[in-house]
Amino acid sequence: MECWHIRGGRRLEGACFVQGSKNASLPILAASLVCPAETELENVPCLRDVDAALRILRHLGCRAEQRGGSVSIDSRGLNGSEIPRRLMEEMRSSVIFMGALIARCGQARLSLPGGCQLGKRPIDLHLSALRQMGAQIEEDGGEILCRAGKLHGAEISLPFPSVGATENAMLAACTAEGKTVIRGAAREPEIGALQDYLRTLGARISGAGTDTVTVEGLQAKEHASCRIAPDRIVASTLVCAAAATGGDVELRGIDPRQFSTVLDFLNRAGCDIISSDRSVRCRAAQRLKAVGEVVTAPYPGFPTDAQPVLMAALLRAEGRTKIKETIFENRFRQAAELCRLGADITVSGRTAEIWGVERLQGAALTATDLRGGAAMIVAGLGAEGETLLFDEGHITRGYERFDARLRALGADVVLEY
């Protein structure tokens, strides 16, 4: 059990860089086995989820090492297509290995993935996309067996722009015979990052960032590389922490357009947002204002992953904010914990209503999930007195040395293992 000791009431001030993106790194790690090649990645965050992906690669016979932000993988030694349940259950994005293994081996055996409990999180769209390319898939008691042999290109229409299903379809399509067109594709920046990496691996792929991604095969290269972009959700968390503490924080080396919806709401709440191409500064007002209604949506809409941290930033904002969560059924689990600090939040189904209170008082909290836990840190920073946040390792799945990052900005935070 990890315990965060947070003494609130200090303004966050200063400038910092943002860690590499978890959700860009994970599919790229899976993609490294699409064909036999050596891969060099830079700016990969040191996180439990990244470590889990590296262990899956090693289990499959690949060499996979991380030194600081550098990851090197040699997938030429791949000698298996089965991932045991204990490795699958460590995180949700282990499911992306399915598309990669089918592309490389023509088969995959794995079990249903783990990850944050945010709702049902089925994988029907992943399976349907792979079936349309010719994969035969059997499901039995949480075990999934995919047999494909040689896949064929297909016209796939996703009824919802699932990030993971788009990624799985892109990977499987790389070695399929003929052209694959994925319509209704997710447009998140992480899809663009995966496309960039796959191109260095020799894939002919285009359209990432639009709702139609086209894959026309792969002329396999022996070496591939890429640099992981900064994490837009960690960046969102840092600006929300600045807002919650009346602070003044500049994030350097990051493209603010990737989280502009978050910045827009903070601006509406009364923060000055000063953006350039590669940096953003958030200078918070003394007391924030409520922002009306926030509705989560697939990119370029307001990100569900930033919903809990924005909620935390607005707990003391004057007036009422309504948040509608449209992506996951169960993503307000942080609300009950935040109320222990004195917040006034009412949750009804997929809507939460927050009435800003004058002050929050530190309390003992338990992290419910990754972003919910981050929200509790943000709220604790804006509360008076000490908040103790107990966490079974959710937060360190996605935030790299976050305690040190916050201390460098003036926070009084200690993470005890």
Ligand code: EPZ
């Ligand atoms: C990715 O998850 C992210 N994870 C999540 O980040 C993020 O919350 C999510 O996209 C939405 O932006 C990674 O990139 C590793 P989805 P993913 O498939 O791919 C439903 C974080 O905190 N759905 O776009 O699993 C699903 O149940 C995490 O870093 C189906 O119904 O998300 C959900 O309601 C958590 N059937 C919605 O779509 C399917 O086959 C969005 O899921 C697939 C998804």
